[in-house]
Amino acid sequence: MDDRTHTADAEPGERVTVAGWVHEVRDLGGIAFLILRDRTGKIQVKFATDEMDDELVDAGTNASRESVLSVTGTVEEEPRAPTGVEVVPESVELLAPAEPELPLDPSGKVDADLSTRLDNRTLDVRAGESKAIFEIRAEILRAVREYFRSVGCTEINTPKIVATGTEGGTELFPLTYFGQEAFMNQSPQLFKQLMVGSGLERVFEVGPIFRAEEHNTPRHLNEATMIDFESAFIDHNEAMDVCEGTLLAAYEAVAENCQEQLEVLGYGDSFAVPDAGFPRLTYEEAIERINATGELEEQLLWGDDLPTEGEKALGADVGGHYFITDWPSEIKPFYIQDRDDDPQLSKGFDLMHPEMELVSGGQREHRYDALVEGFEQQGLDPEAFEYYTKMFKYGMPPHAGWAYGVERLVMTMLGLGNIREAVLFPRDRQRLSP
Numbered sequence: 469m470d471d472r473t474h475t476a477d478a479e480p481g482e483r484v485t486v487a488g489w490v491h492e493v494r495d496l497g498g499i500a501f502l503i504l505r506d507r508t509g510k511i512q513v514k515f516a517t518d519e520m521d522d523e524l525v526d527a528g529t530n531a532s533r534e535s536v537l538s539v540t541g542t543v544e545e546e547p548r549a550p551t552g553v554e555v556v557p558e559s560v561e562l563l564a565p566a567e568p569e570l571p572l573d574p575s576g577k578v579d580a581d582l583s584t585r586l587d588n589r590t591l592d593v594r595a596g597e598s599k600a601i602f603e604i605r606a607e608i609l610r611a612v613r614e615y616f617r618s619v620g621c622t623e624i625n626t627p628k629i630v631a632t633g634t635e636g637g638t639e640l641f642p643l644t645y646f647g648q649e650a651f652m653n654q655s656p657q658l659f660k661q662l663m664v665g666s667g668l669e670r671v672f673e674v675g676p677i678f679r680a681e682e683h684n685t686p687r688h689l690n691e692a693t694m695i696d697f698e699s700a701f702i703d704h705n706e707a708m709d710v711c712e713g714t715l716l717a718a719y720e721a722v723a724e725n726c727q728e729q730l731e732v733l734g735y736g737d738s739f740a741v742p743d744a745g746f747p748r749l750t751y752e753e754a755i756e757r758i759n760a761t762g763e764l765e766e767q768l769l770w771g772d773d774l775p776t777e778g779e780k781a782l783g784a785d786v787g788g789h790y791f792i793t794d795w796p797s798e799i800k801p802f803y804i805q806d807r808d809d810d811p812q813l814s815k816g817f818d819l820m821h822p823e824m825e826l827v828s829g830g831q832r833e834h835r836y837d838a839l840v841e842g843f844e845q846q847g848l849d850p851e852a853f854e855y856y857t858k859m860f861k862y863g864m865p866p867h868a869g870w871a872y873g874v875e876r877l878v879m880t881m882l883g884l885g886n887i888r889e890a891v892l893f894p895r896d897r898q899r900l901s902p
């Protein structure tokens with residue numbers, strides 16, 4: 469299918485065909501170097517301009533930057549070449565020319581603003597930091613899937629076009645479905661719960677979610693990717709264990725398999741896997757600690773949601789990942805179970821990075837009567853959710869779960885300033901294309 473040799477695999481003495489993009493051409497007079505780049509790295513191609521055939525030299529040295537070339541030749545050892553080897557070419561074929569004026573510099577030497585980069589993502593992800601970010605994002609998803617398999621999960625895929633929303637408070641994108649009102653789904657919440665009641669018991673999904681919130685912040689998207697987990701026969705405490713395990717598996721895999729990418733991003737050896745055993749603070753403790761920092765103009769009261777500045781103040785105080793548990797029931801959704809000893813408190817939790825929330829989750833309400841009552845308390849019509857509630861009449865085991873926002877996981881892991889850096893083609897209020 470692709471019978472070229474990757475630049476990273478070229479060994480001295482071999483006759484190879486390498487293909488990729490023109491990274492750079494340096495003409496030193498009498499000798500010229502073409503640096504060819506593919507996904508595995510770069511290789512030097514040497515042209516003895518006075519000795520070689522003019523046509524061959526022109527094809528290799530007149531190609532504009534980012535043109536696609538295929539070069540056949542012999543690999544020779546050359547200690548002065550960036551990778552210790554170079555190709556002495558026999559033939560050069562231009563596979564695709566690039567216009568000399570590029571909308572941005574793929575090598576990243578010339579800075580481009582985020583909007584220009586997002587408009588030209590193909591060029592932006594050719595090399596450098598963006599390529600490294602998306603390779604790491606892929607490694608995170610690979611590691612997370614492997615971890616889920618190791619704890620007995622089945623991967624599922626659930627509908628993204630739905631008749632009802634799930635996350636009270638967030639806006640839905642409406643659409644017309646054969647003349648009927650429908651929406652883009654905000655979360656696989658109800659479907660994953662329905663599947664823990666099936667013979668699958670323990671499931672996960674990696675998929676898109678859609679939220680029509682009109683925010684315009686560095687950490688919100690209108691289309692995001694979520695990692696959802698849900699399991700029968702576990703409680704919120706065990707769900708937090710799996711949640712922490714997932715994060716550690718992702719960090720460990722990146723530390724082990726993405727050293728090159730981490731270096732491109734300026735990490736070198738300084739990339740740290742968080743220590744296991746994330747502190748678990750109750751909501752009440754969280755409020756008290758935030759108030760004690762004195763960072764907020766107004767003291768938080770019990771029942772308040774945590775404002776962004778509050779989250780940051782607490783994050784700085786704690787200094788690492790941590791959970792917040794025992795949230796007031798009234799600010800958690802209907803599917804979260806209340807504590808048996810105090811129904812004012814819920815079994816919902818959030819996992820926080822010092823900079824922002826990464827996960828929401830909790831023990832779910834699996835008892836039919838309590839579930840329907842919860843709908844009514846939140847002003848939702850239980851009949852609209854009958855497809856969901858009715859399954860709670862036929863043997864729905866106790867269960868718990870949670871969801872990560874993938875982009876926030878990538879963003880916090882790599883210290884990115886804007887969530888849009890962590891998604892190829894972001895959807896926000898300004899951006900619907902590309």
Ligand code: AMO
Nearest residue numbers: 655657688689692826827828829869870871872873
């Ligand atoms: P929640 O609404 O808190 O919970 O979402 C879970 C996680 O998804 C990420 N996230 C977002 N990321 C970017 N842009 C957005 N607009 C956005 N919205 C959410 C965050 C957040 O912590 N059904 C529950 C999960 C559960 O209980 O299992 C839910 O959707 O990282």
